[in-house]
Amino acid sequence: MTALAGESLRLRCIEAVVEEGERFGILAAELADAGRLDVVVPWVPAWTARDLVGHLGTVHRWATDIVCAGHADSPPGEQEPPDDGLLDWYAAGHTALVRALRTTPPDSPAWHMSPAAPKVAASWARRQAHELAVHRMDLEATAGVAHAPLDPVLADDGVDELLSIVVPRWAHREPLADADAVVAVTSTGSGRQWEVRVDRGVVTIGPVPSGAADATLTGDGTQLLRHLWGRPAGVQVDGDATAEALLRGR
Structure with missing residues (x-):
């Protein structure tokens, strides 16, 4: 199995952001339809499923703002999730993130929280792909469903x-x-x-x-x-x- 790097890694990570984000959104909608958004995340008992959806929606908007800023200076503040319309808000944030990752040049300057990360937009495709994969598994554990395989x-x-x-x-x-x-x-x-x-x-x-x-x-x-x-x-x-x-x- 060959490790991905460079542009191949960036493109595969963007695909994963799309796939994982859609899978997460579908499962969140199923939990909402069943009135179960307040079920506790068993692996992270400080969170409910609702908190998890709000967290990811907030992170998606924060990452989008960082990628689109065009500089590597301090990041913008985070947005709070709404009291109503949470799932539509999540979906809109996910769509905006995918658009930003696809259209922003990979070498465009972008802040990153780690001193070891390249301060470019491509770093955020990778970060968001793995953020989504872990939290998708969190939501599956909350819903009590089998984990979809991870590439x-x-x-x-x-x-x-x-x-x-x-x-x-x-x-x-x-x-x-x-x-x-x-x-x-x-x-x-x-x-x-x-x-x-x-x-x-x-x-x-x-x-x-x-x-x-x-x-x-x-x-x-x-x-x-x-x-x-x-x-x-x-x-x-x-x-x-x-x-x-x-x-x-x-």
Whole structure:
């Protein structure tokens, strides 16, 4: 299985934004029709399905504004979801996001929250594809339906984005700021590997484990993605649990 990169990755991520966003919207509508938007998200008990829809609709508009701004300065503020017409509001925001990702040149300047991310619009196609995939699975868990399969190539890329882009975003904070650890991650479906070194707030990624890992994570790409974002998953964890926990989503 070959990892995607460059324009091929951007285009596939935009496809995923379309597919995942539509799947999420359909499931949200089914929950609304059944009067179940206030059901708690089992993996994120602070949220209901309604909160999840509102969160994604807000993130879609925020990302759209960043992509369309044409500069990499501080981002705009986030919009609050409406009290009424939530599903139409979600659908409109998703449509606007897809349009922005398709029409904005990939190298157009765009702010990003991570110091490790290229400050260009293409970074947001990737971020939104993986944001949607994880939250789509959240909504499926809430609805009690089977999870639709995630493209293995995109699942692996979601793992790569979290390790190489998202984790460095947290590097200046505790517990990473004072941590000294090495964690090896292996995707069993593709054989893709990562070695993440955290050295007092400096995060570096290598493609081949050195054998010096304090902890190892092993699982297929989808399970790794879920585990690393703090969701239940079938992942084998060996070694120092504290080291492994450094990589998990906040």
